[in-house]
Amino acid sequence: MSKYIIKRLAMAIVTLWVIITITFILMHSVPGDPFANENKRIPEAVYQNLLRKYGLDKPYSQQYLMYLKNIARGDFGESMKSNTETVNEMIARGFPVSAYLGAQALFIALIFGPALGAIAALYQNKLPDYISMIISIVGVSVPSFVMGTFLIQFIARKINWIPIGGWGEWRHTLLPSIALAMMPLAQMARLMRSSMLEVIGQDYIKTAKSKGISKLSVILKHAVRNAILPIVSILGTTISNLLVGSFVIEKIFGIPGLGMFFTTSIYNRDYTLIMGITVFYAIILIVMLLFVDVAYTLIDPRIRLTEEGH
Amino acid sequence: MKKKFSILLSIILLVSVLFTGCSNSDGDTGVKKILRSNNSSEPGSLDPPLAQGTHESWILENIFEGLMTFDEKGELVPGMAEDYEISEDGLTYTFTLRDDIKWSNGDPVTAEDFEFSWKRALDPELAADYAHILYYIKGAEAYNTGEGSRDDVAVKALDEKTLEVTLESPTAYFLELTAFYTYFPVNKKVVESNPDWAKKSETHVSNGPFKLVKWEHNAKIAMEKNDLYYNADKIKLDGIELDIIEDQNTAWQKYEGGEYDILVDIPTSVVAQLQAENDPQLHIGPQVGTYYYNVNPDVKPFNNVKVRKALSMALDRETIVKDITQGGQIAAEGVVPYGLKDENGKEFRDSVGKLIEYDPEKAKELLEEGLSEEGMTIEDFNNSNFVLLYNTSESHKKIAQAVQEMWRTVLGIEIGLENVEFQVKLDREKAGDYDISRGGWIGDFMDPMTILELWWSKSAFNDVNYNNPKYDALLDEAKSTIDQKVRMEAMRKAEKMVMEDMPVISVYFYTQPYVLRDGVKGVVKVPIRYPVITYADITK
Numbered sequence: 001m002s003k004y005i006i007k008r009l010a011m012a013i014v015t016l017w018v019i020i021t022i023t024f025i026l027m028h029s030v031p032g033d034p035f036a037n038e039n040k041r042i043p044e045a046v047y048q049n050l051l052r053k054y055g056l057d058k059p060y061s062q063q064y065l066m067y068l069k070n071i072a073r074g075d076f077g078e079s080m081k082s083n084t085e086t087v088n089e090m091i092a093r094g095f096p097v098s099a100y101l102g103a104q105a106l107f108i109a110l111i112f113g114p115a116l117g118a119i120a121a122l123y124q125n126k127l128p129d130y131i132s133m134i135i136s137i138v139g140v141s142v143p144s145f146v147m148g149t150f151l152i153q154f155i156a157r158k159i160n161w162i163p164i165g166g167w168g169e170w171r172h173t174l175l176p177s178i179a180l181a182m183m184p185l186a187q188m189a190r191l192m193r194s195s196m197l198e199v200i201g202q203d204y205i206k207t208a209k210s211k212g213i214s215k216l217s218v219i220l221k222h223a224v225r226n227a228i229l230p231i232v233s234i235l236g237t238t239i240s241n242l243l244v245g246s247f248v249i250e251k252i253f254g255i256p257g258l259g260m261f262f263t264t265s266i267y268n269r270d271y272t273l274i275m276g277i278t279v280f281y282a283i284i285l286i287v288m289l290l291f292v293d294v295a296y297t298l299i300d301p302r303i304r305l306t307e308e309g310h
Numbered sequence: 311m312k313k314k315f316s317i318l319l320s321i322i323l324l325v326s327v328l329f330t331g332c333s334n335s336d337g338d339t340g341v342k343k344i345l346r347s348n349n350s351s352e353p354g355s356l357d358p359p360l361a362q363g364t365h366e367s368w369i370l371e372n373i374f375e376g377l378m379t380f381d382e383k384g385e386l387v388p389g390m391a392e393d394y395e396i397s398e399d400g401l402t403y404t405f406t407l408r409d410d411i412k413w414s415n416g417d418p419v420t421a422e423d424f425e426f427s428w429k430r431a432l433d434p435e436l437a438a439d440y441a442h443i444l445y446y447i448k449g450a451e452a453y454n455t456g457e458g459s460r461d462d463v464a465v466k467a468l469d470e471k472t473l474e475v476t477l478e479s480p481t482a483y484f485l486e487l488t489a490f491y492t493y494f495p496v497n498k499k500v501v502e503s504n505p506d507w508a509k510k511s512e513t514h515v516s517n518g519p520f521k522l523v524k525w526e527h528n529a530k531i532a533m534e535k536n537d538l539y540y541n542a543d544k545i546k547l548d549g550i551e552l553d554i555i556e557d558q559n560t561a562w563q564k565y566e567g568g569e570y571d572i573l574v575d576i577p578t579s580v581v582a583q584l585q586a587e588n589d590p591q592l593h594i595g596p597q598v599g600t601y602y603y604n605v606n607p608d609v610k611p612f613n614n615v616k617v618r619k620a621l622s623m624a625l626d627r628e629t630i631v632k633d634i635t636q637g638g639q640i641a642a643e644g645v646v647p648y649g650l651k652d653e654n655g656k657e658f659r660d661s662v663g664k665l666i667e668y669d670p671e672k673a674k675e676l677l678e679e680g681l682s683e684e685g686m687t688i689e690d691f692n693n694s695n696f697v698l699l700y701n702t703s704e705s706h707k708k709i710a711q712a713v714q715e716m717w718r719t720v721l722g723i724e725i726g727l728e729n730v731e732f733q734v735k736l737d738r739e740k741a742g743d744y745d746i747s748r749g750g751w752i753g754d755f756m757d758p759m760t761i762l763e764l765w766w767s768k769s770a771f772n773d774v775n776y777n778n779p780k781y782d783a784l785l786d787e788a789k790s791t792i793d794q795k796v797r798m799e800a801m802r803k804a805e806k807m808v809m810e811d812m813p814v815i816s817v818y819f820y821t822q823p824y825v826l827r828d829g830v831k832g833v834v835k836v837p838i839r840y841p842v843i844t845y846a847d848i849t850k
Contacts, residue, residue, distance in 0.1 A: 030733075031733055031737035031738075032732075032733025032734060032737055033733070035439070036732070036733050043442050043771075044770055045451070045454060045455040046442055049437040050439075053435065053437040081354050082354050083354055083360045084354070084356075084508070085509070090527075152563060164567055165553075165557070166529070167529045168530075252559075267731070267733075269733060
């Protein structure tokens, strides 16, 4: 196992380097620069001062090497739009907010998603199945910005206790977490349903039942345990997506998380922030995928992390 | 029983009185008057020279003050300066500072702070976005571009209370510029001892009516009345609290839910609805800004002035502002918007008159003439697949669609639409890779020059590369004198000239709609600023 993990870590560093390089190339090939502002424009002389300040007047190769060097030291540099925080500080401030919201959303999704899917499978083509599937269709097909707006309109505006937007107390996290949880919840419910249906038709379940083991015990010990594997497989990307925040949800609810930096950094051509967030996201994704692979073996011992297996 | 009931009732009443109004009520009750609103973006910096736009200036204008300022009526008055003298040639300004001015940390505000601040803003190493607004000062541009030295910048503290500034050329609106945020002072001692002073509310030092007390990035900004401010008696609020919520709809819902006292960036559909309902909360504030289309003079047949005029004459601007933009915008009558005064204190716009007309018949004639002069027919035009370029935004799209339809029905021409990101649009404009592109300009100071300067051949923002020596000469004339009559006359001629040559087709003059909760008084709208909330009061 440790050999495998070390190998995966080495691969992760190579992957990161590839991501950094591709992002660097793409970023500089997109038209525009960080100092253009829709409302105000700056004359050439001022523009040149800004280029110099951020080292953008240097050749790309030099900028690239400098950037790699800084990243190796864990320094993502200065944001080109914010004069108050470095990229490291922005990530350090935004990530916990997004991660908190994401963790809460994940919790909701993990509690209700598989449960809904399991219920749907056990009551196939009966009312609980239809209800679960309607919920999951809504979750998958309604975009989060519609869900967010809907929740504001029909819940926050009706119940004074729940705020329309903003950040600070736990009640601020409630609606955005629900909005954020809907999509993974629905995905998990659908996956769980089909996987459960497959599992409960298997011979070993019939055998277990024929041995006189209680229905609940068969479901929990045998069916759910086996059916949950597909959910574990999507957990890596789901967790990383949720942890780093959703631009739309954070924008709608006015949440100071990392999500909003994703698109605004690209829109603003805030090079250092784009790179910082990309690298950070890549790290989270790589770690999560590794985590999922390890979790796989724990749930299903038949899967071995051997060289042959991978 | 009766007694118990009345005691209970009294307690309930007392508790309700305590809780009623929460943050807003009269000062007499001891509850603080806090004005609440939304600042639509996180400020990039609250260090005045590093500010880039409205989302910083709205805060800065409450926590800092320049030599001049806008008072509770929206008039330009001395701020940190008590008095000023202008030399006869209009080049040297000598400001005398007030005696009772202090920084929020108790230090006195000195002339040296101003000298330090302006030179700092020009330092090429600081790379201030708005450094060019100080270029009016002698030696400023040279220093900022790395060709001159700091010592040659002609701003000097003669003593603790006297500041002398020499300009490159007479600038009639220089006094007003000193009320602009790049000209705000910073505390020399604080900046020198802590370069990160402006990054946190705990270390932030300012000299305005309010001081920064809380800055939760991307979430909230809180300001508190600065008791050391010389004019503190005039400030009725105890504080201002601004959320930072980018989504206009969410902010509007918070206003509707009673969480805000004033809101400036309102969704267009809401403005239209409030207007239709004649809602007294809606105010359509004046704004110095023009929305226009750049016409590429290097693309045939747009090089022909008759074609450009035809395009302009075919636009029914009244319909655009009434049915499309719906934010109280004013159909353009030239390039200089309303809100700017002439030498008689009257609207400059009125003194020039309407330079744009909607005349479909004449537009058609002009187009035919223009096209034939270029050896083209309408078919050739339509086969050329010309495109109107605009940056992605729902409102730009709607306007572009309406304009496209007007040109189609009135002139019988087909022009495609292309939306790109703002950055891409800028790049394409720079490279001359466009036929017609959307443009707009919001003024920095209250003088027609703030708009007319755009088409000066040396202007960095002359996207259409308009180059008319006669136009330049008129602007030079206006820039070289402080005789308002001569200046205004030159600018009137200049506007007529630019509208005769029509390098741009102006569409409408911007306005700034905002909503104000009942009971909020004392908000004034200066055309070049966001609604001034410094002197606001909450009466219920």
